[in-house]
Amino acid sequence: MPELPEVETVRRGLEPVFTGSRLELVELRRGDLRFPFPPGFAARLAGRRVAALKRRAKYLLGELDDGETLIMHLGMSGSFRIDADDGRGVRHRAASTKAAHDHVVFHFASGASVTYNDPRRFGFMLLVPGAELAAHPLFAGLGVEPLGPELTPQRLASGLRGRKAPLKAALLDQRIIAGLGNIYVCEALHRAHLSPLRAAGTLVDAKGRPKRGLVDLVEAIRRVLGEAIEAGGSSLRDHRQTDGSLGYFQHSFRVYDREDAPCPTPGCRGHVSRVIQSGRSTFFCRECQK
DNA sequence: CTGTGTTCCTGTTCGC
């Protein structure tokens, strides 16, 4: 569920609490999430100050004052909750308080605390020296940031050239563009009027240059992600922002989870189809997505 | 190298 817009929303929510703050204690309620926590994880964090909280693709990166980077991934059901201290020693728990599946609690010297909750435990946390970050297996092969200046039609053309995989699968491939997930791929393809079934390489001409549709696709990706971030992400099931409030981009879905609904493209008489591609639901309109 | 399928995990939803 958390794709790039949700992770960015979380980052923005956590930034004021994390940045410049000193970690007093990190409480681990269990020894693992998706992977075991690295040796000495909590002890290595204690006493550290967080210099900055950044994001790369769907990863949150807490840069610490000792040069290490706290890598956090929300998997698909991870969320953070901020329990702030009002300065008078009174703790305010966010509205969505739920003790079950609270796996990690970051206690800051300021009195604020941040709790990581993850029912499905697909998320994980690691601690790696900043200098090793770029070479780390998780990051070494990662593709371009879809909202950064590197994502251009030409760049995407190089990534898709010659690929026979369906466009849907290619866009989910984090080695090409990093940060897109099932929802936003479906939404971007609909906005660009491109079929998820089409072979990815057909958007590139013989000289390796982007065809018209690819230019539209880059624009659609940027627009849909940007709008979703502005909306605070999408709230499916129980996904919430750090303050407990709900993102509302799900109301702007044109095709995702809308099987059989009339296609929202103006003038299009089609309906939303659902097919399975590489084991995942794809939603699209056969009439206006070619 | 490329493309596809499986797996991890648990809560929610759906059909009988």
Next chain:
DNA sequence: TGCGAACAGGAACACA
């Protein structure tokens, strides 16, 4: 009403 099956999905991994 109850129960099991299907589903959700990021990314590592296995495999043809």
